[in-house]
Amino acid sequence: MTTIATPRSPYTRSPRRGLNWEKAGWLYMRISGVILVVLILGHLFVNLMLGEGVKGIDFAFVAGKWASPFWQVWDVLMLWLALIHGANGMRTIVNDYATTRGMRVTLKTFIGISAVGLILLGTLVATTFDPCPQVSVDQLDLLPSFCPPQ
């Protein structure tokens, strides 16, 4: 038999144990959001406003940035924060609109795999990057000017 609480009795939360993941995700969206404002607007300003804008972006430009740990850390941090933020946001949207359990599981699996795969790929690329790789003679002018002669 179900007992009905006395009318007007104060609301009590059902006790839960362990970490509240939904709340952690909610908090994460806000904390990562604040940091991402700085990282992303800084990224856009340096890459699109300064210098020649998007026209100036090429291998030498990227090499010039990633020769410095400052931009490597900046970009890897941005990568992790933005992908997890975006993937968690997409999860919310799937929960809102996908009507069957199968569809929800499928879409969230795709989102999760893309996020994890691209975080690993991006981190690997940015941390193992060589600004002065060995290239054939006709491509020497594609390298940044600070590279030693090959």
Added chain:
Amino acid sequence: MSVASATRAAKSTTRPGGTLYRGHEGMWSWVLHRITGVAIFFFLLVHILDTAVVRISPEAYNAVISSYQNPLMGVGEIGLVGAIVFHALNGLRIIAIDYWRKGVKYQRAMFWTVIAVWVVLMAAFIPRQIIVIISEVQG
């Protein structure tokens, strides 16, 4: 609800009222935040892949990145930057609504502040980008 107000509610098809969230700044900021969030997410997936090509060779990366350097993509970048700037500013507004004591009271004013700051930032970016697009065309 009285009969009169029920009839009024049924007639007012253009402006749904009576809920906190439907219509007006609260709803439209949410719609825009959601659409821009999805758009940025899909762009980010592609952007990590195109950047990963730097690890293959300078020649390959320059070839890939040059596909961004034409007038069509130049205009697309204006849309992308517009979406990111809106999402970033409105994200700060959402955080303020959640954590600032007067956030809910000023959510509407904060929405129009977001729009105003967005206009200022875009007014700084768009002319700059148009110059870049023209110089791309001229080679």
